[in-house]
Amino acid sequence: MGADFIFDICAVPGVSGDEFEAECKKFVDGLSKEAVWDYLENIQGGFMNTPGASDEENLAYAKKEMLESLVEAEKALQGNRRDLTVLTLNGADYFLTGGMSWGDDPTDAYQYVHRLAYSGVDILGLANNVRADSENEFRLEKDNMWVTVGSISVCIRKTDEGAVVDMYRKGEEDLDKAQLASCYAFFAEAEVFYNCRNCGCRAFPHSDAHFAVDGRVLCPECDSTEVEKEG
Numbered sequence: 206m207g208a209d210f211i212f213d214i215c216a217v218p219g220v221s222g223d224e225f226e227a228e229c230k231k232f233v234d235g236l237s238k239e240a241v242w243d244y245l246e247n248i249q250g251g252f253m254n255t256p257g258a259s260d261e262e263n264l265a266y267a268k269k270e271m272l273e274s275l276v277e278a279e280k281a282l283q284g285n286r287r288d289l290t291v292l293t294l295n296g297a298d299y300f301l302t303g304g305m306s307w308g309d310d311p312t313d314a315y316q317y318v319h320r321l322a323y324s325g326v327d328i329l330g331l332a333n334n335v336r337a338d339s340e341n342e343f344r345l346e347k348d349n350m351w352v353t354v355g356s357i358s359v360c361i362r363k364t365d366e367g368a369v370v371d372m373y374r375k376g377e378e379d380l381d382k383a384q385l386a387s388c389y390a391f392f393a394e395a396e397v398f399y400n401c402r403n404c405g406c407r408a409f410p411h412s413d414a415h416f417a418v419d420g421r422v423l424c425p426e427c428d429s430t431e432v433e434k435e436g
């Protein structure tokens with residue numbers, strides 16, 4: 206017996222205040238009954254059904270309770286807390302807190318970070334799988350990411366050889382028969398090589414090239430536009 210180090214980590218939400226609440230409401234509304242119950246069980250030891258209320262009403266009350274719990278957590282994590290640090294990984298910010306514990310929460314911030322982490326709402330931070338390169342462009346950092354588009358769930362996967370995009374009926378992502386469409390491309394297919402006539406640098410891949418404002422390919426060594434496609 207003794208104290209152990211424990212910590213929790215969640216993405217820093219990309220929005221705060223009323224905007225967080227609005228986004229979070231969409232997130233919670235989209236959750237299954239099981240996910241809401243599981244959250245309330247883990248975070249506050251369960252949920253009391255209102256006697257006489259229908260299942261639907263009780264689920265709505267439970268979702269409201271979950272939303273309030275997440276909004277409270279987001280609010281509590283704002284400002285300069287000394288029991289919390291922001292960790293930046295792959296361009297994404299995460300709240301990190303922890304310490305030595307005999308079983309209780311190691312810091313006051315811990316329960317709030319845990320709420321955001323456990324709920325899965327950290328997708329709001331656009332943090333876990335993607336990195337924003339510019340306003341509308343994201344780069345896949347891990348192996349896959351899910352995007353919900355109306356009633357369709359889109360999964361973008363990175364494999365050793367390329368990219369795969371699968372689309373499913375929302376809510377049935379684990380059922381093969383619910384798959385609506387799929388396509389893939391290999392990195393090798395997408396790759397083009399260039400030679401530079403200016404400095405003599407040869408066979409540099411498109412992914413290494415620099416680009417002029419007008420989109421022309423520049424040599425990565427000398428930034429010359431005197432480049433030609435190989436082959």
Ligand SMILES: [Zn+2]
Nearest residue numbers: 401404424427
């Ligand atoms: Zn060159």
